[in-house]
Amino acid sequence: MEVFYIKQELPINEQIRAKEVQLIGDDGEKLGVLHLNDAINKASEKGLDLVLVAPNVNPPVCKIMNYGKYKFEQAKKEKEAKKKQKVLEVKELRVTPNIEEHDFGFKSKNARKFIEDGNKVKITVRFRGREVNNSKAGEVVLQKFIDALEDVAVVEKQPKLEGKNMFTILAKKAEK
Numbered sequence: 001m002e003v004f005y006i007k008q009e010l011p012i013n014e015q016i017r018a019k020e021v022q023l024i025g026d027d028g029e030k031l032g033v034l035h036l037n038d039a040i041n042k043a044s045e046k047g048l049d050l051v052l053v054a055p056n057v058n059p060p061v062c063k064i065m066n067y068g069k070y071k072f073e074q075a076k077k078e079k080e081a082k083k084k085q086k087v088l089e090v091k092e093l094r095v096t097p098n099i100e101e102h103d104f105g106f107k108s109k110n111a112r113k114f115i116e117d118g119n120k121v122k123i124t125v126r127f128r129g130r131e132v133n134n135s136k137a138g139e140v141v142l143q144k145f146i147d148a149l150e151d152v153a154v155v156e157k158q159p160k161l162e163g164k165n166m167f168t169i170l171a172k173k174a175e176k
Contacts, residue, residue, distance in 0.1 A: 097137035
Protein backbone atom coordinates (compact mmCIF):
# COMPACT_ATOMS: atom_id res chain seq x y z
CA MET A 1 0.00 0.00 0.00
CA GLU A 2 1.35 3.42 -0.96
CA VAL A 3 0.90 6.46 1.26
CA PHE A 4 0.91 9.98 -0.14
CA TYR A 5 1.60 12.83 2.22
CA ILE A 6 -0.14 16.09 1.37
CA LYS A 7 2.06 19.02 2.22
CA GLN A 8 0.11 22.25 2.11
CA GLU A 9 1.67 25.12 0.22
CA LEU A 10 -1.26 27.16 -1.10
CA PRO A 11 -3.55 28.98 1.35
CA ILE A 12 -7.11 27.64 1.28
CA ASN A 13 -10.51 28.86 2.54
CA GLU A 14 -10.10 30.80 5.84
CA GLN A 15 -6.29 31.00 5.48
CA ILE A 16 -6.68 33.55 2.66
CA ARG A 17 -6.01 37.09 3.92
CA ALA A 18 -7.61 39.38 1.34
CA LYS A 19 -10.81 41.41 1.34
CA GLU A 20 -11.69 40.82 -2.32
CA VAL A 21 -10.58 38.10 -4.73
CA GLN A 22 -10.75 37.40 -8.45
CA LEU A 23 -12.69 34.12 -8.59
CA ILE A 24 -12.29 31.28 -11.08
CA GLY A 25 -14.88 28.50 -11.01
CA ASP A 26 -14.16 24.77 -10.86
CA ASP A 27 -14.78 24.55 -14.61
CA GLY A 28 -12.18 27.29 -15.36
CA GLU A 29 -14.77 30.02 -15.96
CA LYS A 30 -14.01 33.53 -14.60
CA LEU A 31 -16.66 34.58 -12.08
CA GLY A 32 -15.32 38.11 -11.49
CA VAL A 33 -14.23 40.00 -8.37
CA LEU A 34 -16.06 38.96 -5.19
CA HIS A 35 -15.80 39.59 -1.47
CA LEU A 36 -13.80 36.81 0.23
CA ASN A 37 -16.78 35.53 2.30
CA ASP A 38 -18.95 35.26 -0.84
CA ALA A 39 -16.21 33.33 -2.64
CA ILE A 40 -15.80 30.91 0.31
CA ASN A 41 -19.60 30.41 0.40
CA LYS A 42 -19.69 29.64 -3.35
CA ALA A 43 -16.91 27.05 -2.89
CA SER A 44 -18.58 25.41 0.12
CA GLU A 45 -21.93 25.22 -1.75
CA LYS A 46 -20.21 23.02 -4.31
CA GLY A 47 -18.44 21.02 -1.58
CA LEU A 48 -15.03 22.22 -2.78
CA ASP A 49 -12.21 24.43 -1.48
CA LEU A 50 -11.27 28.00 -2.32
CA VAL A 51 -7.55 27.97 -3.18
CA LEU A 52 -5.35 31.06 -3.57
CA VAL A 53 -3.44 30.43 -6.83
CA ALA A 54 -1.97 33.89 -7.59
CA PRO A 55 -1.38 35.93 -4.42
CA ASN A 56 0.81 38.65 -6.01
CA VAL A 57 -1.89 40.08 -8.30
CA ASN A 58 -4.31 42.81 -7.28
CA PRO A 59 -6.92 41.49 -6.46
CA PRO A 60 -5.51 38.00 -5.68
CA VAL A 61 -6.78 35.14 -7.87
CA CYS A 62 -8.58 32.24 -6.20
CA LYS A 63 -9.89 29.06 -7.78
CA ILE A 64 -12.62 26.68 -6.66
CA MET A 65 -11.22 23.12 -6.67
CA ASN A 66 -10.92 19.90 -4.71
CA TYR A 67 -7.63 20.69 -2.94
CA GLY A 68 -7.02 17.15 -1.69
CA LYS A 69 -7.37 15.73 -5.19
CA TYR A 70 -5.13 18.49 -6.59
CA LYS A 71 -2.37 17.74 -4.07
CA PHE A 72 -2.70 13.99 -4.72
CA GLU A 73 -2.21 14.58 -8.45
CA GLN A 74 0.84 16.76 -7.74
CA ALA A 75 2.37 14.04 -5.52
CA LYS A 76 1.71 11.44 -8.21
CA LYS A 77 3.42 13.61 -10.86
CA GLU A 78 6.45 14.12 -8.58
CA LYS A 79 6.69 10.38 -7.96
CA GLU A 80 6.48 9.68 -11.70
CA ALA A 81 9.22 12.23 -12.44
CA LYS A 82 11.41 10.67 -9.76
CA LYS A 83 10.89 7.22 -11.29
CA LYS A 84 12.10 8.40 -14.70
CA GLN A 85 15.23 9.95 -13.19
CA LYS A 86 18.48 8.07 -13.90
CA VAL A 87 20.80 7.79 -10.93
CA LEU A 88 24.41 7.94 -12.07
CA GLU A 89 26.76 5.63 -10.25
CA VAL A 90 30.53 5.67 -10.19
CA LYS A 91 31.90 2.13 -10.26
CA GLU A 92 35.46 1.73 -9.02
CA LEU A 93 38.02 -0.74 -10.33
CA ARG A 94 41.22 -1.16 -8.32
CA VAL A 95 44.38 -2.43 -9.99
CA THR A 96 48.10 -2.55 -9.20
CA PRO A 97 50.85 -0.99 -11.33
CA ASN A 98 52.14 -4.45 -12.35
CA ILE A 99 48.80 -5.92 -13.50
CA GLU A 100 48.95 -9.13 -15.57
CA GLU A 101 47.52 -9.26 -19.10
CA HIS A 102 44.65 -11.61 -18.22
CA ASP A 103 43.63 -9.48 -15.22
CA PHE A 104 43.79 -6.38 -17.40
CA GLY A 105 41.49 -8.00 -19.98
CA PHE A 106 39.02 -9.04 -17.29
CA LYS A 107 38.96 -5.60 -15.62
CA SER A 108 38.64 -3.74 -18.94
CA LYS A 109 35.75 -6.03 -19.96
CA ASN A 110 33.97 -5.17 -16.68
CA ALA A 111 34.71 -1.46 -17.15
CA ARG A 112 33.26 -1.62 -20.68
CA LYS A 113 30.08 -3.26 -19.33
CA PHE A 114 29.71 -0.59 -16.59
CA ILE A 115 30.19 2.24 -19.10
CA GLU A 116 27.70 0.74 -21.57
CA ASP A 117 25.16 0.55 -18.70
CA GLY A 118 25.53 4.34 -18.38
CA ASN A 119 27.70 4.42 -15.25
CA LYS A 120 30.99 6.24 -14.78
CA VAL A 121 34.08 4.19 -14.03
CA LYS A 122 36.85 5.24 -11.67
CA ILE A 123 40.01 3.23 -12.28
CA THR A 124 42.37 3.38 -9.32
CA VAL A 125 45.98 2.18 -9.32
CA ARG A 126 47.05 1.30 -5.78
CA PHE A 127 50.73 1.67 -4.97
CA ARG A 128 52.14 -0.42 -2.12
CA GLY A 129 55.35 0.36 -0.31
CA ARG A 130 57.98 1.90 -2.55
CA GLU A 131 55.96 1.37 -5.75
CA VAL A 132 54.82 5.01 -5.40
CA ASN A 133 58.37 6.10 -6.36
CA ASN A 134 57.72 4.61 -9.81
CA SER A 135 54.37 6.33 -10.44
CA LYS A 136 55.08 6.27 -14.18
CA ALA A 137 54.11 2.56 -14.19
CA GLY A 138 50.67 3.49 -12.79
CA GLU A 139 50.25 6.15 -15.46
CA VAL A 140 51.07 3.57 -18.14
CA VAL A 141 48.40 1.19 -16.76
CA LEU A 142 45.76 3.95 -16.69
CA GLN A 143 46.67 5.03 -20.23
CA LYS A 144 46.31 1.40 -21.32
CA PHE A 145 42.75 1.36 -19.87
CA ILE A 146 41.95 4.68 -21.58
CA ASP A 147 43.18 3.32 -24.94
CA ALA A 148 41.28 0.02 -24.50
CA LEU A 149 38.00 1.81 -23.77
CA GLU A 150 38.32 4.83 -26.10
CA ASP A 151 35.61 3.50 -28.45
CA VAL A 152 32.91 3.66 -25.71
CA ALA A 153 34.32 6.13 -23.15
CA VAL A 154 35.83 9.56 -22.80
CA VAL A 155 38.23 10.68 -20.08
CA GLU A 156 36.33 12.84 -17.61
CA LYS A 157 39.25 13.32 -15.26
CA GLN A 158 42.86 12.91 -16.35
CA PRO A 159 45.11 10.51 -14.35
CA LYS A 160 46.00 12.12 -11.04
CA LEU A 161 48.17 10.98 -8.14
CA GLU A 162 46.69 11.40 -4.65
CA GLY A 163 48.76 9.91 -1.86
CA LYS A 164 49.37 6.24 -2.66
CA ASN A 165 46.62 6.08 -5.30
CA MET A 166 46.47 7.27 -8.88
CA PHE A 167 43.08 7.40 -10.55
CA THR A 168 41.18 8.46 -13.64
CA ILE A 169 37.45 8.72 -14.31
CA LEU A 170 35.88 7.54 -17.56
CA ALA A 171 32.32 8.33 -18.71
CA LYS A 172 30.18 7.15 -21.61
CA LYS A 173 30.69 8.94 -24.92
CA ALA A 174 27.87 11.24 -25.91
CA GLU A 175 25.80 9.78 -28.76
CA LYS A 176 25.68 11.83 -31.92
